[in-house]
Amino acid sequence: MIVSTSRINCTAKYGAIDGVEESLQTYVNHHFIRSFEYLLMATHYANYEKNRPGFEKLFRGLSDDTWKEGIELIQYITTRGGEMNFNLVSSEVTAEEVGDPNFELYELNSIAKALDIEKKLAMEAHKIHAEATRKNSKFHDPEISSHLEHEFMAKQRDIIRKLAGYTSDLSALLNTPDNSLALYLFDDYLQKQ
Template identity: 40%
Template sequence: MKLFRKLSDSTWDDAIDLIKYTTKRGGSVDLSKTTYSVVAPPPLREFRIGTVELLGLSRALDMHKHLANQAHDIHKDVSAHSQKVHDAEVMSYLEKEFVHKHADTIRNLAGYLRDVVSLSELENPNLAVFMFDEYLQKVV
């Protein structure tokens, strides 16, 4: 799906930008400590109409919510209210490059998910999901 490729490319670019920003400021990035989990989807035969789309959109939404929460945690650590450190430049960078962008992405994904749920309840969900996919092709 074109939407997932766009989200993946955007997240990849964000990661590269964050690594560049971190190293520019004298930090380092240890990718060996990066953890993530991959949940295997159930076999395809167990899906009903529209379930693949629901699963994909809900996973993408969860991932972006998780990334947004991590950005908020970092922002909180460098804010003036924290006892650890105050770094206005990092706060500005996070807000500009991540917080606003992820808020828009989360809002869009939640809307798409809501649309797929309502479409899957129609009399002809196959046609509805096809039409939704056509809509995404034009919007994304």
């Protein structure tokens, strides 16, 4: 006897992946956009005029980490039976690109911009987490929320804390009488991290 099964049930999709797949895809695309932004910021400090190897290292590291997280998210989406759509980007990110595409910032402003970027990525993860944890039979998915908590939220918390500390320290150092020496020493500190 042959049992008929529908093709819909022959996928790896279960839980709320259908409800949050588009949000996860948008989140991946935001990671890639932010990775390129960090890379542009890194190249601003890796030239003969600026020559700030510590800042270049910081932003190149943020770029690499953000890129890896995007790749990891694609792997997660496909593991759960989804597909990746690279065309999904929120209007908020698109408006930012049109409004202020300048990545040649002073040192303090560039760290503050990186802090803002990381906060936005963290808040986006919180929104997806909230969608996956709704107590609705169509949307509740503790596996997605657990994955976001362990793979993204803890890392972003640490990055936000580090960048906030850098912003505070650099701001205080730049308020000294010899702020060019302080900036040099801060860049040297970043290079050794």
